[in-house]
Amino acid sequence: MSKTITIDGNEIPFAEGQTIMDAAMAAKIYIPHLCHNPEFKPHGSCKLCTVRANGRAVSACTMPAGEGMVIENKTGELDDERRAIVQMLFVEGNHLCPTCEKSGNCQLQAVAYCLDMMSPHYNHFYPPREVDASHPDVFLDRNRCILCELCVRASRDVDGKNVFGLSGRGIGSRLVVNSASGRLGDSTFAVTDRAAQVCPTGAILIKRQGFSVPIGSRIYDHKPICQVETEGKSGGEHE
Amino acid sequence: MEPCEFPHIEEQLGPILGRHGGDATRLLQILREVQDCFHFIPPEAVSCLASHLNLSRAEVEGVAGFYSFLSLTPRGEYRVLFSDNITDNMLGKAELMQYFCNKLWVEPGKVSEDNLVSVDSTSCTGMCDQGPAALVNGWPLTSLDNNRLDLVAELIRIRKPVAEWPEMLFEVRDNIRRPGMLLGEAFEPGAGIRATLARGAEATLKEVDASNLRGRGGAGFKTASKWSFCHAAIAEEEGSMICDVGGHPERFIVCNADEGEPGTFKDRVLLSSHADLVFEGMTVGARVVGARKGFLYLRGEYRYLLKPLEAVLERRRAAGLLGENILGEAGFVFDIEIHLGAGAYICGEESALIESLEGKRGRPRNRPPFPVTRGYLGRPTVVDNVETFACAARIAEKGGAWFAAMGTAQSTGTKILSISGDCARPGIYEYPFGVTVEEILRDCGTEDAHAVQVSGPSGTLVSWQEFGRRIAFEDLPTAGAFMVFHRQREMFAAAHNFAHFFAHESCGFCTPCRVGTQLQKRIMDKIAGGHGTPADLEELKQLGHILGTMSHCGLGHTAANPVLDTLKKFPGTFERKLKALSFEPAFDLDGALATARSITGRDDEWAHLL
Incomplete structure (x- = not known):
């Protein structure tokens, strides 16, 4: 008999070694997330996928599922907390949906809609962030970076190039490029890299x-992200 | 591209790289030396280190950008960092720093025009009993006043090397006021190891178990459990056991001396005057879990202890207490290496500490797996506090029952407290667990104490109504900090200071802590500036809830404690600062003109919007 966990009252099976997120995705249950993409090593940094497992707050993407775990996912309290986190992501960067090329395909925007975010609530930080247009085929706009490190992981683990990394600390954390000048155009980055396709926001644009x-006519223009993720091949690219 | 300013970087870094054997796990140690050499980490050095250590440039830049004592932009030849703990501030830190800056014609946070000096604030340097304190190029200056700062400014002006400055500037006193079984009783180096060898490793673990020793870093995990989990764990890679060169499963013992919690300085004293006890405890632990290598992770602020500690290690090696065949026991091999931190409170978290030991950014890992099964380099690792190891040495020597006879049922033994703030005799006090706050206040000489911050900002604020509470895991667990505030102190100022501390020290990995600590800081700034409203207090409570539940690690979980505690126990200190309005915009019109005023050098009435 296979082992099971319960998410919001629904009993679902899981295999040894699967995380709560893996099991939920397999069962087509949506747990909001931004830094997680099943193709890459779980990261656990955005904290949107926080659920209560046996009453304790854990990240679904990194916490291994355990036999009989009782998980709360879609609750008013958790969605309130998740909304606050999305609002935090909006105010710490410079996210201007109406002028952003990614609008409608952006996971940050889609998750915000999905969680009924009506305003940024907090005061904007308006941080000065660097834009890098040096690469012939790709823009890097750090104003929209949410530090999910998907590009870091894709470049390191799939492309084998280590083009990206994180420097700084705390609110000063920033995406850095692996070249002597620090510019994308001087790195080995190519438009065909997996890392060029994984950004959940408009920080890396082709x-x-x-x-x-x-x-x-874009992905999330007609269907909310919770539906897109549970219907199709979940978590993949949305281009 | 800009012209290369360091064309000879390869030759310049050669000796440093050579000293560290081109080992990437030593990246942080290497970067510390590069910083000392150039007063920053030049971009050319980043490239050079990356190619020699087989890392990407982004990885090296990532580490260099993480730690406060490293800098990717030039700092002054003399870098003076004033300790910014609330206790330093209560002793006049802000005024002294301004005085010093005026004296040297330099702005805080900036480098002087001649690149001679830069002045800034830094998180608590662990000298709260002899503050205000500062660091000059990493060396601690204590008991600062205008006279001392005049001398420091003069020494900088005549470019006297720090090594030649008068010793009295760097004097650090132990201030042991109340010794107990750790600080007061004589200890013969080797006594604990001898008893361990006579009794056997398993029986020693039983003694540690019987002692009911719990971690002294504040969390209070039972030490014997940690040791036995580590002993039972075997690291595997692709199905086969990972072994060292001798064919033994690799395990590590790590001593956490990253004493960064503001107001805590008891490990400083243990390491300066009782290092044998600490190293002995590590060696006993190594025997119990089967480790052959240990690390002492020493916070960067305590670099002045590095040489004396290495001398103690050398003496212990000569006495057969470290190295091969310890005390003649064939096959008992254990040695200790000291790693220095570089200004990051988060590295006190055990998994972040391990990342830092591996030469990386100090970012807490996802758990499980826990360090006892997958720690340093993926091997089973015990990480214990300095004081825990000191206790373990005593237990090995005298037995578990002896230890368990002290303290309370769930908190056996003694606890070393580092007391600072408004009291006549700040310093180090060792008490059996169970002592009340009131008794401690009497001993350290307080009049009119109003509140005590127990275990630092991440701990508990205890108000005068609660002075009957006890220091124990059952009531007030503590890592050791005990900061006293008298009735005239504005408690808001302490909470404000701590909010800045957490915002500065957040590692930035998870969203709630990275952004939440900033939001908390900004709201506290708004209230401090006289623009706060009742809505801001509600916002602080809400943020506290998000931080406490959604954060990745203990830093975020506790980052709102001081604000929430102060709101609950001293609401008046907030309310007095509020505007009697329900809403006040966060955007400060006059404040927004500050940059324009600074550019034009104006401060007249027409340069303000009031």
């Missing part, structure tokens, strides 16, 4: 593709 899919 040039000369802007608005090829018009606003209104």
